Amino acid sequence: MPKNAAGNDPLAPVTLAVGPEELLVDRVVGAVIAAARAADPDTDVRDVPPGGLQPGSLDELTSPSLFAERKVIVVRAAQDCGSDVVKELKAYVASPAEGTVLVLAHAGGAKGKALLDAARKAGAREVACAKLTKPAERLAFVKAEFRTAGRSATEDACRALLDSVGSDLRELASACSQLAADTEGTIDEAVVATYYTGRAESTGFQVADLAVAGRTAEALGQLRWALAVGEKPTGIVYALASGVRAIGRVATADRGMRPADLARELGMPPWKIDRVRQQMRGWTGDGVARALSALAEADAAVKGAGGDPAYALERAVVAVAGQARGRR
Incomplete structure (x- = not known):
C-alpha cells in the first residue's frame, strides 16, 4: 500500500485513530464498522480491548474465514502493546490481508511511536483524535x-x-443531540437556558446537587417543585447524569x-471541583456505574419509553441518592 493511498x-x-479523545476515537471506529457493514452486512467485527492482543493472536484474527466475510x-x-505484538503489527501493516480492515487506536505521543511510524510509512489512513483544549475548538x-x-x-x-x-x-x-431531538426551530440561548440552566426557583442542577449528596427527601421535594414550575424532564435527567459523571471524573x-x-x-x-469533592465522599466506582x-x-x-416521566424521575433521584455515602 503506497504512502497516502488510503485517502x-x-x-x-x-486506519490510525491518533489521539486521546475517546469520543472521536469511538466515532472513527463506528464509521469504519458502518462502512464495512454497508458493504457486507455479515462483516465480522473484533474489538480488542487494551492489552487484549497477545503474541500470535493477530494471525488468528486476520486469517481468512471459511465464509469469506469481511473483517474489521x-x-x-x-501504544501499550508489547514488543512482540508491535513487531507483528508492523509486519501486518506493511502487507495487510485482503478483505480485512485494521483500526489502530493510538494515544499519540512518544510511547509506541515506532508502530505509528511504520503504519504511516505503509500509507495508512490517519484520523486525528486530539483533545480539544481551546475554547474556539470546542x-x-x-x-x-x-x-x-x-x-x-x-x-x-x-456559547x-x-x-x-x-x-x-x-x-x-x-447535549447537542438532546436539543436537536427535543426542540423545533432555531436553537437559541433561551432554548439552551430552558434545558440546561432552568428557572431560578428550582433547577435540575439543584435537584442533582441534593441527590448526589444523598439527601433523598430534599431532592424529591426539589424535583416536584422543578416539575411544577415547568422544568423539562430531559433537562433534569441531564443534570443528574452530569452530577454523577462529575463525581467519577474528579x-x-x-x-x-x-x-x-x-x-x-x-x-x-x-x-465546582471543590463542591464535587465534598459531594463524592462515600461514593464508589460501582456506585457511579x-x-x-x-x-x-x-x-x-422520559423520552417516550415509559408512561410516567415524573415517576421515572423520582426513581432516578432515589437511585442516585441511594448510591451516595456508600448506601445501596
Whole structure:
C-alpha cells in the first residue's frame, strides 16, 4: 500500500485513530464498522480491548474465514502493546490481508511511536483524535454537532451550551443531540437556558446537587417543585447524569495535580471541583456505574419509553441518592 493511498476511505486496509479523545476515537471506529457493514452486512467485527492482543493472536484474527466475510479488527491502546505484538503489527501493516480492515487506536505521543511510524510509512489512513483544549475548538465542535443533526443554532446558544455543560466532548455531544431531538426551530440561548440552566426557583442542577449528596427527601421535594414550575424532564435527567459523571471524573483524576491544572484538565471551574469533592465522599466506582445505569433507564423513559416521566424521575433521584455515602 503506497504512502497516502488510503485517502479518507473508511474501508482502507489500515486506519490510525491518533489521539486521546475517546469520543472521536469511538466515532472513527463506528464509521469504519458502518462502512464495512454497508458493504457486507455479515462483516465480522473484533474489538480488542487494551492489552487484549497477545503474541500470535493477530494471525488468528486476520486469517481468512471459511465464509469469506469481511473483517474489521479494532486494536485499542495500541501504544501499550508489547514488543512482540508491535513487531507483528508492523509486519501486518506493511502487507495487510485482503478483505480485512485494521483500526489502530493510538494515544499519540512518544510511547509506541515506532508502530505509528511504520503504519504511516505503509500509507495508512490517519484520523486525528486530539483533545480539544481551546475554547474556539470546542465552540467549532458544538456548531458542527448541530450542523450534522441538521439543525440551526445561534452563536450565543453554542456559547451558552459550553458555559452550562463544560468541555467534556461526550457531554457536549449528548447535549447537542438532546436539543436537536427535543426542540423545533432555531436553537437559541433561551432554548439552551430552558434545558440546561432552568428557572431560578428550582433547577435540575439543584435537584442533582441534593441527590448526589444523598439527601433523598430534599431532592424529591426539589424535583416536584422543578416539575411544577415547568422544568423539562430531559433537562433534569441531564443534570443528574452530569452530577454523577462529575463525581467519577474528579474521583479518578490525578490527586497530585495543582487545583488550577486540574480545573483545566477537567474543564470545570475550581469552585465546582471543590463542591464535587465534598459531594463524592462515600461514593464508589460501582456506585457511579449503578447510578448512571439507572439514569440511562430514566432518560429512555422520559423520552417516550415509559408512561410516567415524573415517576421515572423520582426513581432516578432515589437511585442516585441511594448510591451516595456508600448506601445501596
